[in-house]
Amino acid sequence: MVSDADRTKRPARMSVWLGGKAPKGRKAGQPSGLDRDRITEVTVRLLDTEGLAKFSMRRLAAELGVTAMSLYWYVDTKDDLLELALDAVFGELDLSKEAERGDDTDTDTDTDTGADWRDELRALAGGYRGLLIAHPWISPLIGTYLNIGPHSLEFVGTAQRIVRSTGLPTRWQGAALGAVFQFVYGLGTVEGHLKKRCADAGMTLEEYYVEAMGATREVAGFEQVLEDLDEIMAARGSETAEEMLERDFEVALDLMIAGIETMTARHAEADSDADAEPDESAGTDEPAVTGESGEAA
Incomplete structure (x- = not known):
């Protein structure tokens, strides 16, 4: 269990969109043509080509032709930058029709x-x-x-x-x-x-699929699963x-x-059925049934 003391020392990760983390301005002497949008754009490109595991601030700085410390004038942490990159990717969605x-x-x-x-x-x-x-x-x-x-x-x-x-x-x-x-x-x-x-x-997806299917056929005890899979695949044409x-x-x-x-x-x-149910607590407009003497039965 995390103690209160540990929680104070290591607070839960906050968001770059919270706490007034506004973009920092460029200090005199900093590389021109560098801003948060440019840094985020190159970050997305590197993540696409090299993956998350290989991404680092040093690698990003080399791609931009600046020192790693230069990046921290625009973002506080690597986490902030990854969060910016993630949101930038969501900006690729075309929501114009729905927005109307x-x-x-x-x-x-x-x-x-x-x-x-x-x-x-x-x-x-x-x-x-x-x-x-x-x-x-x-x-x-x-x-x-x-x-x-x-x-x-x-x-x-x-x-x-x-x-x-x-x-x-x-x-x-x-x-x-x-x-x-x-x-x-x-x-x-x-x-x-x-x-x-x-x-x-x-490899192409097709080549990978053929190779993977061939390899799984050599796995002992997998025969029934493959038989069922073959039936499904045959149905696909x-x-x-x-x-x-x-x-x-x-x-x-x-x-x-x-x-x-x-x-x-x-x-x-269900709503229709509820509306159709009679309200037993309410009165009725029907006349009372009377006996031969005319009194209410």
């Missing part, structure tokens, strides 16, 4: 957009998957930092607006967001690292490995969307 909708949708039950929310959800999920594949280094950082930069928050806000427009009750919307985007995170992370591994090995990944993503996302539709319909049906 703004907050016009009702928070709970607006379904006037018909199938629009489905298309928007597919587009946003597909864009998120694309980021995870193109920049495999972001997946561990997403789980490390608060992700409260402007681009990250715009992504989250867009996702929330789309889910609000599905008609799901508010209490279920968080679960829907988690189901869709944690699924995309997991799948995109695996696919991103797989393709990075192929690139590092100088002549798809390439790339087409298979694309199709699997689309089908899985459609299953998520179908689940949202089912839960929305279930909620609407």
